[in-house]
Amino acid sequence: MRTAPTILHLDMDAFFAQAEQASKPSLRGKAVVVGGLGPRGVVATASYEARVFGVHSAMPMAQARRLAPNAAYLTPRGGFYRSISEQVMGLLRELSPLVEPLSLDEAFVDLEAGGAAWDSDSARLAGERLRADIRAVTGLTGSVGLAASKMVAKIASEQAKPNGLVLIEPGTERALLAPMSVRTLPGIGPATGDHLRRAGITTVEEIVEAGEDELVRLLGKAHGHGVYAMALARDDRPVVAEREAKSVSVEDTYDVDIHDRLRIGMEVQRLADRCVRRLRGAGLSGRTIVLKVRRYDFSTLTRSETLRGPTDDVAVVREAAARLLEGVDTTGGVRLLGVGVSGLADYTQEDLFALVAQVAEAEAEAAEGAGGGESAQGVEGRGVSEGEGDVRGAGDVEVAERRWHPGHDVRHAEYGPGWVQGSGLGRVTVRFETPWSEPGRVRTFRVDDPDLEVGEPLPLVRPPGVEPGVASAGGVSG
Numbered sequence: 001m002r003t004a005p006t007i008l009h010l011d012m013d014a015f016f017a018q019a020e021q022a023s024k025p026s027l028r029g030k031a032v033v034v035g036g037l038g039p040r041g042v043v044a045t046a047s048y049e050a051r052v053f054g055v056h057s058a059m060p061m062a063q064a065r066r067l068a069p070n071a072a073y074l075t076p077r078g079g080f081y082r083s084i085s086e087q088v089m090g091l092l093r094e095l096s097p098l099v100e101p102l103s104l105d106e107a108f109v110d111l112e113a114g115g116a117a118w119d120s121d122s123a124r125l126a127g128e129r130l131r132a133d134i135r136a137v138t139g140l141t142g143s144v145g146l147a148a149s150k151m152v153a154k155i156a157s158e159q160a161k162p163n164g165l166v167l168i169e170p171g172t173e174r175a176l177l178a179p180m181s182v183r184t185l186p187g188i189g190p191a192t193g194d195h196l197r198r199a200g201i202t203t204v205e206e207i208v209e210a211g212e213d214e215l216v217r218l219l220g221k222a223h224g225h226g227v228y229a230m231a232l233a234r235d236d237r238p239v240v241a242e243r244e245a246k247s248v249s250v251e252d253t254y255d256v257d258i259h260d261r262l263r264i265g266m267e268v269q270r271l272a273d274r275c276v277r278r279l280r281g282a283g284l285s286g287r288t289i290v291l292k293v294r295r296y297d298f299s300t301l302t303r304s305e306t307l308r309g310p311t312d313d314v315a316v317v318r319e320a321a322a323r324l325l326e327g328v329d330t331t332g333g334v335r336l337l338g339v340g341v342s343g344l345a346d347y348t349q350e351d352l353f354a355l356v357a358q359v360a361e362a363e364a365e366a367a368e369g370a371g372g373g374e375s376a377q378g379v380e381g382r383g384v385s386e387g388e389g390d391v392r393g394a395g396d397v398e399v400a401e402r403r404w405h406p407g408h409d410v411r412h413a414e415y416g417p418g419w420v421q422g423s424g425l426g427r428v429t430v431r432f433e434t435p436w437s438e439p440g441r442v443r444t445f446r447v448d449d450p451d452l453e454v455g456e457p458l459p460l461v462r463p464p465g466v467e468p469g470v471a472s473a474g475g476v477s478g
Helices: 015-023 063-068 080-097 122-140 150-160 172-178 190-198 204-210 212-219 221-232 263-282 316-324 354-372
Strands: 007-012 031-034 043-046 070-076 099-103 106-110 142-147 165-169 247-258 287-294 300-311 336-347 409-412 414-426 427-432 441-446 452-454 470-472
Touching: 007 080, 007 150, 015 031, 015 043, 015 070, 015 080, 031 063, 043 063, 063 070, 080 099, 080 106, 080 122, 080 212, 080 247, 106 452, 122 142, 122 165, 142 354, 150 165, 150 172, 172 409, 190 212, 204 212, 204 221, 247 263, 247 287, 263 287, 263 316, 263 336, 300 316, 316 336, 409 427
Parallel strands: 031 070, 142 165
Antiparallel strands: 007 106, 007 142, 031 043, 099 106, 247 336, 287 300, 287 336, 409 414, 409 452, 414 427, 427 441
């Protein structure tokens, strides 16, 4: 264990929701919920104003709407969140070469390895400077925990929320942990927590009092030893700079169960195409193709096939996924489909399907350009695995056939940039404002209005030379 609190854990505050509030002046200080908006959508992130009503991540969206009917409900903007994450991670890497991202909005940093801190005072100074830099560069806030171990640093950042910093002095960890719930410790989920509760163990101190032998008896050798060590605040895990992706995958949840076998096959092929695009975008290839099917009764089946060598060939992945589907009974309908590739490598093996793959990709791109494109959704599938939390709070991804998605950016030829408040019955309602303007006016257009088009996200920090009240050269957002 270290003798100084030089491990930093950063966790951005209600990241998706905070980013939406920062980009939309009319939503600041109000309840905002981000996630899938269909009947089977799930909450990705809720603002602190929405959490007051009991809304939280991974909650079914229908339940969230019952708890907070007047909140703003928005679909995620994956590219926007990733761009902010890249800025934040860049600031962390300025502190140290040892940065371990856990998700888009969360990471560990070894301050000592970068010479940024060596004792409590320097660690606190580095943490406060980081928070200030994040606010200056992104306009958002993050909470920082500082401790001598990763486990305690993460607990400290949770205590610091929202928008704070907590430093745990080495030697005080046991006293801090003692009254906390057993669920505080890494590796203790709902099932293990219930198992311990039935044994009369509900706090970390009660784990210590029970003793290591009892923990091993209750949880098994490996898990019991690990939990007991954590209860004693023993955590020597290093900050690992590179967290290798274990898999690349995409999945869609459908508002209405799919029964038609031909349609199911077409969806699997489409998912395979998207998965390969993500794979290639990450510069990776893989040997194992995975098909995931969640049936009408919520039972989930996973099937996999391992190839002779790694590939990023769309035809190969398509064919493997189709073969896997042949062995799955879809009678009764399916509610979720997913395709993934694991066993990743940074090279590919040439095969006979390269030309076929190029043709298939060209056909897919042409189909999307003709209007048969990908499902409207927030953050696509699960992408490249980066550890717990990375967009995974979004849970199931909804499929919709709308052109205009609540919360997404648009631009009007006369009124400038804005965002979609809602659409339906051939109309789309847009609020015209920018991150650096006053709350803007609302206007309604036909969904096919030629002057209205999909827009790009604007920076959250006002660019030099741009007046704060001006939405664009073509329109005023007041």
